[in-house]
Amino acid sequence: MGDTSTLACVELAGKTAIVTGASSGIGASTVRKLREAGVRVVGGARRVERIDADVALPLDVRGEDSARAFVEAAVAELGGIDILYNNAGLALGRAPFWESTEEDEATVIHTNVDGAMRMTRLCLPHIRDGGHILFTGSVAGRQAYPGGASYIAAKFGLRGFVYALREDLLGRPIRITTVDAGLVAGTEFSLVRFKGDAAKAASVYEGVDPITPDEVADCVLFALTRPPHVNVDEIVIKALQQSSGARIVRRAPPPV
Numbered sequence: 001m002g003d004t005s006t007l008a009c010v011e012l013a014g015k016t017a018i019v020t021g022a023s024s025g026i027g028a029s030t031v032r033k034l035r036e037a038g039v040r041v042v043g044g045a046r047r048v049e050r051i052d053a054d055v056a057l058p059l060d061v062r063g064e065d066s067a068r069a070f071v072e073a074a075v076a077e078l079g080g081i082d083i084l085y086n087n088a089g090l091a092l093g094r095a096p097f098w099e100s101t102e103e104d105e106a107t108v109i110h111t112n113v114d115g116a117m118r119m120t121r122l123c124l125p126h127i128r129d130g131g132h133i134l135f136t137g138s139v140a141g142r143q144a145y146p147g148g149a150s151y152i153a154a155k156f157g158l159r160g161f162v163y164a165l166r167e168d169l170l171g172r173p174i175r176i177t178t179v180d181a182g183l184v185a186g187t188e189f190s191l192v193r194f195k196g197d198a199a200k201a202a203s204v205y206e207g208v209d210p211i212t213p214d215e216v217a218d219c220v221l222f223a224l225t226r227p228p229h230v231n232v233d234e235i236v237i238k239a240l241q242q243s244s245g246a247r248i249v250r251r252a253p254p255p256v
Contacts, residue, residue, distance in 0.1 A: 008227065009225045009226060009227055010130075010224060010225050010226065010227065010228060011225075012034070012037040012038055012039050012221075012224060012225060013037065013038030013039070014038060014039075015038075015039050015040070015082040015083060016039065016040050016041075016042075016078040016079070016080060016081055016082045016083070017034050017039045017040070017041045017042070017081070017082060017083035017084070017085065018041075018042050018043075018044065018071075018074050018078075018081055018083070018084050018085065018119075018123065019031050019034070019041060019042075019043050019044070019053070019085045019087055020044050020045070020059060020061055020085065020086055020087050020088040020115070020119060021044075021045055021087040021088030021089065021136070022041075022043030022044055022045050022051045022053055022056075022087070023043070023045035023046075023047040023048070023050040023051050024045075024047075024050065024187060024188050025184070025186065025187030025188060025189065025213050026087055026136060026181070026184065026187060026213045026216045026217060027043070027045070027085075027087040027088070028050075028051075028052065028213070029212075029213035029214045029216070029217040030085060030087065030213075030216075030217040030220050030221075031043050031051070031052065031053045032052065032217075033214070033217045033218070033220075033221055034083070034221075035053070035054065037221065039082075039083065040054050040055075040078060041053045041054050041055075042054065042055040042056075042057060042073075042074040042077055042078060043055070043056050043057070044056075044057050044058070044059030044061075044070050044074070044088075045058075045059055045088070046058065046059065046060050055074070055077045055078075057070050057073050057074060058070070059088075061088045061111060061114075061115025061116070061118060061119055062107070062110040062111055062114065062115055064118060067115075067118050067119055067122055068122055071119070071122040071123055071126070075126045080126055080127075080128045081123055081126045081127045081128065081131060082127070082128055082130065082131050082132070083131065083132050083133075083134070083224065084119065084120065084123045084127060084131070084132075084133045084134070085134045085135075085136075085220065086115075086116040086119055086120060086133070086134065086135045086136065087134075087135075087136040088111060088115055088116075089111055089112045089115075089116075089136055089138075089154075090107070090108065090111050090112070090189070090192050090193070091108060091140075091148065091150075091151035091189065091192070091193040092104040092107060092108055092150070092151075092192070092193060092195070093147075093150070093193065093194075093195075094147045094148060094193060094194070095147050096146070096147060097149040097150075100149065100150060104150060105150045108150040108151055108154050109150065109153070109154050109157070111154075112151070112154035112155060112157075112158055113154050113157045113158050113161065116135055116158055116161065117161055120133060120165065127174060129172075129173040129174070130173055130174075130228060131173075131174045131175070132174070132175045132176070132177065132223070132224055133165070133174065133175070133176050133177075134176075134177045134178070134179065134220055134223065134224075135158060135162055135177070135178040135179070136178075136179055136181070136216075137155055137158055137159055137162070137178040137179060137180035137181075137234075138151075138155040138180055138181060138182075138245075139180055139181065139182045139236065139238060139242075139244060139245050140152045140155045140156075140245050141154075141155030141156045141157075141158060141159045141180060142159070142180060142236070142244075143244045143245060143246070144245070144246075145244065145245035145246035146246065148245070151193075152245075158178075159178065159180075162176060162178045166233065173228075175223075175231045175232075176231065176233070177220075177223040177231070177232050177233065177234070177235065178233070178234050178235075179216060179219050179220060179223070179234075179235045179237065180234065180235065180236045180237070181211065181216050181236075181237050181238070182210075182211065182237065182238030182239055182242045182245070183204065183205060183208060183210040183211065183238070183239050183242055183248070184210060184211050184212065184213060184216060185205050185210040185211070185212060186212050186213050187213055190202075190204045190205075206250065206253075207250030207251040207252070207253065208239055208241050208242070208248060208250055208251075209239060209240070209241065210239045210242075211237055211238065211239055215237065216237060219235045219237055222235070223235060
């Protein structure tokens with residue numbers, strides 16, 4: 001049996017990438033790190049003016065027309081796709097399910113599940129051999145917690161899709177990775193979840209040293225740069241003070 005210990009890691013310079021949800025948080029950090037590694041990146045988001053990529057294009061992953069137009073324009077710019085990072089996602093509300101609304105449920109499911117499936121389907125014909133498809137999952141897709149039913153359902157659904165996609169692509173030279181994160185500070189996730197309530201959003205991270213978008217982006221880069229025969233199926237990254245979506249040990253507030 002040959003010695004594989006000297007196989008080189010994948011070199012990213014000169015590759016091309018699409019990143020969804022690229023206007024802030026994990027998406028923006030990943031775009032920056034990919035570009036620093038020499039990757040030409042097309043970033044997509046609804047707030048296109050906030051994207052700092054080689055090419056910034058409008059994208060709403062919930063709509064077939066928007067996604068199709070984005071992919072066509074991105075492929076025209078890139079010539080082909082080496083990396084697809086399905087990062088766009090959101091949660092709405094943190095209350096028992098009986099307080100949910102059909103509108104919020106549809107937005108969460110269509111963004112996190114349908115959007116990732118749609119972008120993958122549209123991009124697959126353009127992904128070159130040696131390509132890599134990545135997804136932003138969540139610890140919410142691994143273990144449930146109170147008050148997050150629609151988001152939990154969406155992230156469990158996304159994980160199921162990723163598992164099925166891995167089976168369908170088995171034998172083709174395309175790698176697949178999902179990065180499941182816990183609490184991530186420095187994003188707009190909680191602000192969106194609480195519909196602009198900054199105090200509620202800030203309380204999520206009180207008494208905790210959460211992980212950062214850059215640390216999640218480092219996981220993306222790690223998976224991308226493994227030797228070509230290595231597929232990092234899943235990375236789970238959480239704060240040391242968090243064991244699940246429901247269990248977080250918080251520091252006591254300082255005395256008044």
